[in-house]
Amino acid sequence: MDGIVSKTRGGDGVARAFSGRGQRSSGAGGSDGGTFGPSGSGKPDGVPGFDTVVPAGGYRWWYLDALSDDGQNGLTIIGLVGSVFSPYYVWARRNGDADPENHCALNVAFYGKGSPRWSMTERGRAAVSRRPETFSIGPSAMRWERGSLVVDINEITVPLPSRLRGEVRFTPVAICNLDVKLDPAGKHYWRPVAPIARVEVSMEKPGLSWSGPGYHDMNWGSIPLEDNFSSWTWSRAATDEGAHIIYDTLLRDGSRSDFALLIDGEGIARPVALVQPVDLGAGFWRMPRQTRSEGSASVIATLEDSPFYIRSLIRTRINGADVTSMHESLPLSRFRKPLVQAMLPFRMPRRPG
Numbered sequence: 010m011d012g013i014v015s016k017t018r019g020g021d022g023v024a025r026a027f028s029g030r031g032q033r034s035s036g037a038g039g040s041d042g043g044t045f046g047p048s049g050s051g052k053p054d055g056v057p058g059f060d061t062v063v064p065a066g067g068y069r070w071w072y073l074d075a076l077s078d079d080g081q082n083g084l085t086i087i088g089l090v091g092s093v094f095s096p097y098y099v100w101a102r103r104n105g106d107a108d109p110e111n112h113c114a115l116n117v118a119f120y121g122k123g124s125p126r127w128s129m130t131e132r133g134r135a136a137v138s139r140r141p142e143t144f145s146i147g148p149s150a151m152r153w154e155r156g157s158l159v160v161d162i163n164e165i166t167v168p169l170p171s172r173l174r175g176e177v178r179f180t181p182v183a184i185c186n187l188d189v190k191l192d193p194a195g196k197h198y199w200r201p202v203a204p205i206a207r208v209e210v211s212m213e214k215p216g217l218s219w220s221g222p223g224y225h226d227m228n229w230g231s232i233p234l235e236d237n238f239s240s241w242t243w244s245r246a247a248t249d250e251g252a253h254i255i256y257d258t259l260l261r262d263g264s265r266s267d268f269a270l271l272i273d274g275e276g277i278a279r280p281v282a283l284v285q286p287v288d289l290g291a292g293f294w295r296m297p298r299q300t301r302s303e304g305s306a307s308v309i310a311t312l313e314d315s316p317f318y319i320r321s322l323i324r325t326r327i328n329g330a331d332v333t334s335m336h337e338s339l340p341l342s343r344f345r346k347p348l349v350q351a352m353l354p355f356r357m358p359r360r361p362g
Contacts, residue, residue, distance in 0.1 A: 051142040052153035055186045056202060057227070058141030059088075059151065066107035067231045068093045071144070071151060073160070073179055074245075074335050075208035075223035076322075082121035082219050083312070084210065085320070085335075086160055086177060088144055088151045089114045093234050094318070094344070095131055096353040102233070113137045114357070115149045117162055117173055118320075119217065120312050126215060127313070128164040128173055133361040147360065156180065158203075158225065162212070167356055175212030179223055182206055183276035191258060191266055192237050197230035204245070204252035204272045222247055224335070235341040237261060244300055246327060246334035253281070253327050253334075255301055269301070289336075292319045298338050302326050309333065316352065317343040 052058070063069045068091035076083045091109025092098055098112040113136075116129040130147070138145040143152040148163035158179040166173055181203035191197040208223035224245055234241070242257040251273040258266045272278040287306040289298035292314040300306050302325040313320040321336045343349055 051155075052158075053156050053181060053184050055184055056153075057200075059144035060139045060141050061229075063090045063109040063229070064231045065109070066102055066233065067091055067109055067229070068233070069109075069227070069229040071225070071227055073158070073177070073208075073223060073225050075177075075179075075206075075210070075221050076333070076335075077121070077210075077219040077221040079219075079221075082119070082210075082217065082221075083322070084120065084177065084208075085116070085118045085312075086151075086162075087114075087116040088146065088160075089116065090137075090139070090144075092131055092357075094129075094353070095357060095359075096350045097131060097357075097359050099233075099350060108134065110134045110137060110139075113146050115146045115151070115160075115162070115164065117149075117160075117164055118313065119173075119212075119215070120310070125312070126166050126171070126173055127356075128166045129357050130164060130167075131357055131359040133359075135361065167358060172214040173212070174214045175210070175217070178209040178211075179203070179225060180207050180209075181225065183274060185272050185276040185278055187270075187272075187278045189268075189270075191228075191256065192260060193264070193266070194237075196232050196237055197234070198228070199256070200227045201252070201254060201270070201272055201278070202227055204254065204276075205247070205274055224252065234339075235345050238341050241339040241341060242299060242337070244323070244325075244334045244336040246325065246332040248327055248330065248332055250328070253332070255283070257286075257299070257301070287325075289321070289323060292321075294319075296338060296340060296343070298336070300325055300334070300336055303329070315356070316349050317341070317346075 071088040073086040090113050092112045092114045095112050111134045114131045119126040132147045136147045150161045160177040164173040182205040185201050189199045203225040206223040209220045239261050240259045245254045255269045269281045269283050270278050271281045284301045284303050287302045294316045296319050304326040306325045309322040311321050319338050323334050323336045325334050
């Protein structure tokens with residue numbers, strides 16, 4: 010691979026978020042925030058701590074992605090409490106044990122020239138520690154240090170075992186404290202914490218060193234995703250105006266919750282019009298992919314392709330400009346299938362401690 014470079018039901022959650030706190034970043038000042046900067050030597054002001062309570066049966070995740078400046082490399086990292094894709098968490102809930110702290114993981118994926126590297130080992134409560142500025146999962150951790158989010162990675166890849174060891178340093182350009190309700194009942198929320206950032210990668214194994222633009226958000230909910238959603242599509246693109254983010258979600262009752270946001274370099278967010286849907290073609294597992302674009306859209310690279318999840322790098326058109334977008338498609342109706350659940354442990358091993 011040469012490089013990797015209408016109003017709908019439920020959308021009122023976005024409108025309500027803009028009617029009060031949340032529309033202005035702490036970097037911009039104003040009634041809902043002070044000056045953007047680290048609190049002491051740790052996380053920036055206004056960013057929720059890693060110790061936030063997760064209800065039984067619920068989840069919370071911290072997501073990062075980045076592309077290298079030369080377009081040759083990329084990464085995604087997700088720290089999960091109550092791992093939403095865990096078959097072990099599904100089976101535990103069915104048996105009456107819905108403790109999210111007992112199902113935590115650090116999902117790490119590196120893309121680019123050579124073989125992609127992927128790891129997602131689930132760990133139990135005994136191997137997990139959550140404090141306001143640090144989330145430790147076994148030998149790995151996410152931690153805030155002088156206003157940067159640092160990920161210390163020490164994992165084993167699957168299905169072919171190899172060591173992933175090194176550091177990723179994520180430094181926000183601005184903080185956005187907008188909380189968006191993703192469903193009418195308010196069971197699921199999303200916050201684009203730092204939609205514009207710089208990322209420095211320093212990996213010992215494999216030997217990788219690069220930097221580039223990055224993105225960070227958070228999702229949390231009080232019930233499993235598959236209990237509310239049939240399908241979930243998300244994308245984000247870096248444009249000249251800021252970060253352009255699209256959510257298209259179909260709820261199990263047949264209603265939709267679709268919206269698009271533009272977040273500028275000061276972290277100030279505003280809703281923007283949704284443009285037409287465009288088909289991207291199916292992946293290996295015949296999963297459909299769709300995005301929104303002012304013209305045609307195409308897949309640059311398929312980064313992950315599984316029976317229930319597909320991540321892609323795509324080319325779309327926004328405000329008259331061709332841009333590169335990170336895109337994910339998640340048909341949760343597939344995730345619910347017993348056959349898919351039985352396949353997942355081969356990609357997601359579990360260690361109780």
